[in-house]
Amino acid sequence: MMKMINFMKGSVMKIHSLSCASRCLTAEGVVRGFSSASGPRVCIVGGGPAGFYTAQQLLKARQDAVVDIYERLPVPFGLVRFGVAPDHPEVKNVINTFTQTAQHERCSFHGNVNVGKDVTIEELRHAYHAVVLSYGAEGNRSMEIPGEDFSGVFSAKDFVGWYNGLPTNKELCPDLSSETAVILGQGNVALDVARILLSPLDMLKETDITQNSLAALAGSNVKRVLIVGRRGPLQIACTIKELREMVNLPNTRADMLTSDFEGIAEALKDLPRPRKRLTELMMKAVKEGRDDKVEKCWGFRFFRSPVEVLAGADGKRATGIRLALNKLEGSGDGARAVPTGQIEDVECGLIISSIGYKSIPIDPTVPFDPRKAIVPNDMGRVLDTAGLYCSGWVKRGPTGVIATTMNDSFDTARVLIQDMEAGKLDLSVNKPGAQAITALLQTRGVRTVLFSQWEKINAEEEKRGKSLGKPREKLLDIDEMLRIAWY
Template identity: 70%
Template sequence: SNVACIRSLYSAGVIGRGASSSPSPSKICVIGSGPAGFYTAQHLLKARQDIVVDIYERLPVPFGLVRFGVAPDHPEVKNVINTFTQTANHPRCHFYGNVNVGKDVSVSELQQAYHGVVLSYGAEANRSMGVQGEDLAGVYSAKDFVGWYNGLPSCRELTPDLSCDTAVILGQGNVALDVARVLLAPLSILKKTDITQPAVEALVHSQVRRVLIIGRRGPTQIACTIKELREMVNLPGTRPEMKAADFAEVSEALKDVPRPRKRLTELLLKTALEVPGEKEQERRNKATRTWGFRFYRSPIEVFADAEGKKISGIRLAVNKLEGSGEGAQAVLTGEVEEVSCGLVISSIGYKSLPIDPSVPFDPCKAIVPNTLGRVQQAKGLYCSGWLKTGPTGVIATTMNNSFDTARSVVEDLNSGTLDVSTEKPGSQSICALLEQRRVKPVSFSDWEKINTEETRRGEAVGKPREKLLSVEEMLRVARA
């Protein structure tokens, strides 16, 4: 009954032509359609002509964090979607959206149907701060806040209260800076992006005028890239506010750091300490909003207002560093300070979750234990992306690590470690199971209907797209 299933059976040679006319294909399935999943699939399809790849995705829409994690004002980063679309349209590749692996179908059922299974489902949970008051209204994880303004269905109900003057972001990576930019950027910029309409409406009424971006270590350990810092420095309508004391001895330390880190730190120093030129001073004088990094600070408690319902501030421990460079450790000094704020966003990292009891999982590192992408003690099972490495790096990092996993799969096919002598049913048996369980997969051409509708809605309001925000609406459009 499912068009996607029939198409995949045809291209795999199961129906439509004599199945015996060519050697049976090596069937690999990939779980997760974010960058890791697509890059793994791309490399597998290129490496051998007999590989058929099926990609399973929990949501009806593909692309994972490229769709739901990249900042709306960074459309150029989303250009990789063109490459992923080519992969999805490859005759030996098939996409099955709206299939929740671990719930609709188990990993062991996929292992029975395929020669190899690659787990690429990323990191969807938040790392907890582990401090008192983090459950209060007004405290959000960056992952959920980003999901809210980027249209992730599970974050649709978020209604962040932006009626305060000061927001505190914990963490100083690129995601922290994305959130700071979205909170402070002129609406004229954001309205031309694919940010969701509810986020635009909330930002229209936002009272946030000051954003503090807090890190437990110092300026030479900051986790963002120079590109993101430069965008922050040049953000229209804003000016930086830093504490000169945070930069003591930083110039000294610069002599021994690698060049990218040196350039980043020099820009920080210039922004924080140098007297700006006339033009820049004029720009800063006109600014109505401020932002600043605060270093050597760790959260110890978020505290509430008199009614005990909403947050009114955050208590920070003051740290000093032991050691230097990347390996420097933040050590408590015993001093504390308080910052009044009405919004706290924790950007201290994403975390992978176990998908199925049958799959090995390291709860401390929150990864699937693996060697070059081969899951330990689980023949025929592989992993790529953040599930393999932890949540580090940019899309290019994920690309390289996914190619490495794909190479491990190909090596195992070539060496016979992966036994492909027996034919496997692949999507044929999985589609039959899903039908029994009343799960209707979304094909890539179904996704293209969603894509067309989102683009149409976007054009009507001068945006690249207006995302559908619920799974129900996505499915309605896909099946229209």
């Protein structure tokens, strides 16, 4: 008898939850996720660039497709919001396009949903004709050297998250009391970090950098930033735009080792044009960088790999880093760094590892390649799992810029559409989509943040920013975000 009563209670609860969900959405005038259309229903996991670009292409290609985007945070846009440097507002203009996608009548955004925890991939697959994994790369690649867990050592992902207002990094509190900082890695993210550490405060005050980061940088003693790479100038991973910004940074000078550039001038003529321009700009910086009147400096250090983080007397705080000196075997992009047996110690109090992000498994039912840190796939089709797809960094690894992700996501969307049209996905079965998932989440005490509710958070951030003379002041506390979104 008790089993029957509990079953009836559960059934009533689910029906009541579904009714409540429908009423909540109707009250806000948002009924897109509960459309009764018989077209394909697609779920996208991850509200960053890969997710939005995939949605955009699906909506364009199929006039009957209904797309729902699920995002772990209450706020959308992923790395465009939390990864793009504060002094690159033009890159963030893509948010306007993403907003148009989110406001499309056949698209719905559902924030504050932790897929893999609040709802499983299997539950999503039952509710949708297709599920696209676009959740990016939120893990850090380890340096795998002694001392990397010492105080004063940070991953670039966490450091960028700190100054960009990622809630999980709000308590980072980096110690900026040392004069020298070392960044390991020479990609665009490494240069972003170096530029933020050395930029004049007046430049940063007009950006959307967080106020607590701005306050920490105001008290910073960092005057020298070394950007270390295991290979040479001809293998550097940054773009010319990022390098030019470093060269033109006010009140700083380049501090390079001329020995790192031996033989480079002779190799210039055989380089592809983009690599040639990048190398010429570096060599120009080497020649013009010796202005001793300028207090702050930055410089590349090539042919060096981290061996060990050195600690002070307490054995807990970083005071330097030991580097192995390398030589190159081979040439061009395929050149390998080989240790020479020599080492070099650099005194520093701040070490930032910018050697790459990595994706992490989201659900035990989803195939995952731990070595490559991606979901194994064929052109976006997850291997051995019909109806499951992937796009962005979880598909190909954490490489490229936003335009790379756009093209990659468009490719995944096209493959998905091809599978629909070839009959590889059974569209004859009517799938409930967000209606079932929202009801399920409510029985688990999970309340979603719709795009219209995100816009309330957005308005509050812009209001706070305006009072400070900046585009926005990001909210750092998730509970505060939810209060503003829901009330």
